[in-house]
Amino acid sequence: xxxxxxxFEQMALEQTDLLxxxxxxxxxxxxxxxxxxxxxxxRAFKARNTFRLEQYGIKPWLVRIMHNLHFSRSDREKxxxxxxxxxxxDAASAPSEPSPFDLSKFDAMDERLVHxxxxxxxxxxxxxxxxxxxxxxxxxxxxxxxxxxxxxMSRLHRARQRLSEQLKDFAKEERLIRE
Amino acid sequence: MTPVDPDSFExxxxxxxxCNAWRKDCAPKALCERLAKLASDTNLxxxxxxxxxxxxxxxxxxxxxxxLLVSGVAIYFHEPAGEYATINSQxxxxxxxxxxxxxxxxxxxxxxGIPVNDIPLxxxxxxNKLQQPVMVAALPEMGWTLRGGAVxxxxxxxxxxxxxxxxxxxxxxxxxxxxANNMHNGRYEGVVDNHPMAGFVDSRGAFCLVxxxxxxxxxxxxxxxxxxxxxxxxxxxxxxxxxxxAELLH
Numbered sequence: 001x002x003x004x005x006x007x008f009e010q011m012a013l014e015q016t017d018l019l020x021x022x023x024x025x026x027x028x029x030x031x032x033x034x035x036x037x038x039x040x041x042x043r044a045f046k047a048r049n050t051f052r053l054e055q056y057g058i059k060p061w062l063v064r065i066m067h068n069l070h071f072s073r074s075d076r077e078k079x080x081x082x083x084x085x086x087x088x089x090d091a092a093s094a095p096s097e098p099s100p101f102d103l104s105k106f107d108a109m110d111e112r113l114v115h116x117x118x119x120x121x122x123x124x125x126x127x128x129x130x131x132x133x134x135x136x137x138x139x140x141x142x143x144x145x146x147x148x149x150x151x152x153m154s155r156l157h158r159a160r161q162r163l164s165e166q167l168k169d170f171a172k173e174e175r176l177i178r179e
Numbered sequence: 180m181t182p183v184d185p186d187s188f189e190x191x192x193x194x195x196x197x198c199n200a201w202r203k204d205c206a207p208k209a210l211c212e213r214l215a216k217l218a219s220d221t222n223l224x225x226x227x228x229x230x231x232x233x234x235x236x237x238x239x240x241x242x243x244x245x246x247l248l249v250s251g252v253a254i255y256f257h258e259p260a261g262e263y264a265t266i267n268s269q270x271x272x273x274x275x276x277x278x279x280x281x282x283x284x285x286x287x288x289x290x291x292g293i294p295v296n297d298i299p300l301x302x303x304x305x306x307n308k309l310q311q312p313v314m315v316a317a318l319p320e321m322g323w324t325l326r327g328g329a330v331x332x333x334x335x336x337x338x339x340x341x342x343x344x345x346x347x348x349x350x351x352x353x354x355x356x357x358x359a360n361n362m363h364n365g366r367y368e369g370v371v372d373n374h375p376m377a378g379f380v381d382s383r384g385a386f387c388l389v390x391x392x393x394x395x396x397x398x399x400x401x402x403x404x405x406x407x408x409x410x411x412x413x414x415x416x417x418x419x420x421x422x423x424x425a426e427l428l429h
Contacts, residue, residue, distance in 0.1 A: 007280065009218045014332050016214060020206035034210050041214050057287045113424065114200050132197035135329075137291040160193055164428055 008048045011058045012041065018059060018134050019066055025118075025125040026070045036073075040066040056143050063130065063144035116166040124159040127152055189292060192426030198308070199423070266378070266385055267361050271371040273334035278352040278374065278389040281331060281342060288342050289327030301328045302413040305339040305355075312383040313339040313355040316411035321404065323351065350391040351404065355412075358384045366405070368398040377401035383412060 019040055023033035043065050044051075051061055117125070126145055130136040131152075142149045281288050293301050302315035308330055317325055323343040331340040339355040362385055368377040371389075375398045378387030388405050390396040
């Protein structure tokens with residue numbers, strides 16, 4: 001099915017919140033996130049003739065553009081590898097930057113939970129966000145971040161393991177588990 | 180490496196935790212405005228025709244005014260059995276636009292991980308995601324098959340959106356939206372932008388059925404479906420943060 005420009009524009013702009021949420025997780029900074037979203041849309045609008053609705057829908061397509069854009073920027077800026085291997089993700093025990101998350105927006109949520117999520121490596125946060133909040137299937141996530149489906153699932157498992165470890169203190173205080 | 184069972188990773192507590200932390204993160208209004216402008220600028224650059232009088236700005240404004248006037252006239256609601264309800268005409272048009280867009284591609288219109296025939300789970304998940312009551316039911320005895328359910332924007336408002344179809348290719352959308360100040364409780368039926376429509380508004384929200392442009396579908400048909408579904412509004416009780424973490428660590 002081909003879309004006309006207006007339909008494409010409408011479908012794409014409806015994904016702004018999704019892309020902004022992802023950009024926040026990737027960049028750790030509100031203004032850089034906005035830049036990344038804007039650049040992603042610019043590329044998407046210019047490339048709309050290459051988009052085919054049947055394959056996976058517009059969400060994975062846009063996420064893929066953002067993901068590639070972010071990692072190619074990171075590659076240039078930091079001279080780091082384009083994507084981390086899982087072993088490297090596991091080895092990253094602490095976040096390289098402090099989390100700039102706006103905790104005041106999450107009154108009902110303990111800040112330790114928010115920090116535990118924000119402190120995960122970018123690739124773990126990406127698959128968690130797409131799976132949990134945006135309801136992507138494994139196949140769509142794999143397509144969007146350009147990894148095999150098995151890698152998507154192992155990242156979800158590892159993210160869960162790390163969160164459980166980080167939340168042990170919280171659980172003890174709340175007497176959810178025994179000391 | 181930890182062995183992975185491809186079918187086992189369904190973890191509602193982890194989903195809940197991520198949703199609580201991240202779903203409220205929305206794009207700033209200024210960014211949305213910049214993107215809308217970017218879209219129109221990009222379109223103009225790629226398809227700009229030679230200047231003509233009908234491309235002048237005032238012609239566009241006049242045409243928009245005519246379209247709005249015609250749309251307004253096209254919307255009529257009649258009063259069934261002494262009850263009367265209204266919904267905003269813009270909201271009605273937004274639902275029709277959403278219906279047309281999603282029905283064109285209904286194969287991708289289903290929440291990931293939820294079987295399309297699991298109506299209770301679909302209702303619970305949609306309600307949980309939106310934190311509002313949603314109307315979810317199967318209608319096989321009336322000849323309709325549920326093709327999928329998802330959260331879709333209606334205008335700027337996130338709504339639960341189910342799509343049903345029938346053997347004659349007619350399609351019906353069922354929307355559940357939060358209650359707004361400009362809505363009046365009651366039932367309504369009518370035609371909006373050539374699409375039959377029927378629904379009701381009560382303290383829980385606005386619930387609306389929109390039919391495809393198909394000679395066999397009328398507002399009366401949709402009113403019958405509405406009456407059948409009206410008792411199927413479900414609200415999922417949100418779990419607390421404490422319960423979520425306890426489940427995650429279990």
